[in-house]
Amino acid sequence: MSASAPESDAWPLWEVFVRAKRGLSHTHVGSLHAPDAALALHNARDLYTRRQEGVSIWVVPASAITASSPEERDAFFDPAADKVYRHPTFYEVPEDVEYL
Amino acid sequence: MSEAHAPLVAALADDALIYAQRLGEWISRAPQIEEDMALGNIGLDLLGRARSLYGLLGSLDGTGRGEDDYAYWRDEREFRHVHLVEQPRHDFGLEIVRLLLVASLDVERYAALASSADVELAGVASKAVTESRYHRDHARLWTLRLGDGTSESHDRMVSALERVAPYVDELFEDTAVEVAAADAGVGVLPSTLKSAVMRFVEDVLAEATLDGVPSSRWRSRGGREGLHSEACGYLLAEMQHLARSHPGATW
Incomplete structure (x- = not known):
């Protein structure tokens, strides 16, 4: 998002990620509108951490996220469905292997 | 028996309560729902602060009153806010300028009160400083964007500064309320806070390409003695009518 916001009523959309506590990863919690990054962070604090939900917040311009599309779902995800050998449980561990 | 600094605690509580009421009016009226929440949150911080202070006040002034007694059952002349x-709420620009002033004052005066001889007041004050730093930062971010934004937003900020100008001197006036508390070693004189508060405010305004707070031909006075402007009565009527129409009601 450029620093000079367009002169319209519509503020850009931001995706919000909150880390609940140290050691956990940031998790997507929702989105919001804000004119720029600093205010997006303020708004995220007010909207998503009112009840001590987090110790760290990331905001990301929604436009910066490239997402897979629902129409492509089959092509993207179905090929993985019948490849059981990609799961570690597919393999039998030899009895002698102690520390695997 | 009433402690010397009871009127100061009343003044601080009333400043917080009345401004909380004004900020609450923004819910559903700010430029975006996100800002409804931001101003509403700040109002709730101030309301929580007022509740803590009224809790102290009941024992300090010797009347044993509770928070609802102070909020709902006093009349205009008994309120001590500036x-x-x-x-009245005006446009968003005015609210940001007012918030910048009030939060900057709160940061400085509660920082001073955090070392008050009254340890309970000091406890409320140290929590208040953290909250007010956030409020001040919110006002600062918006001041920069509005002052240095479009010509429309800049003009509105200029007129907001003209509107608040008459009310600034009263913030730093050493009235009998503050002097009594300071003499008792519990309070802080507003006049000693002025340079720090106004330095912060003027720096933000300069960065936002705005001139400072202009001088004004008249200035407000008397809030700490219970002398208020026309707006106060309407605000109290709205705030108090439900509790007074249904005394003792709970929900």
């Missing part, structure tokens, strides 16, 4: 916080 005129700035009771002024």
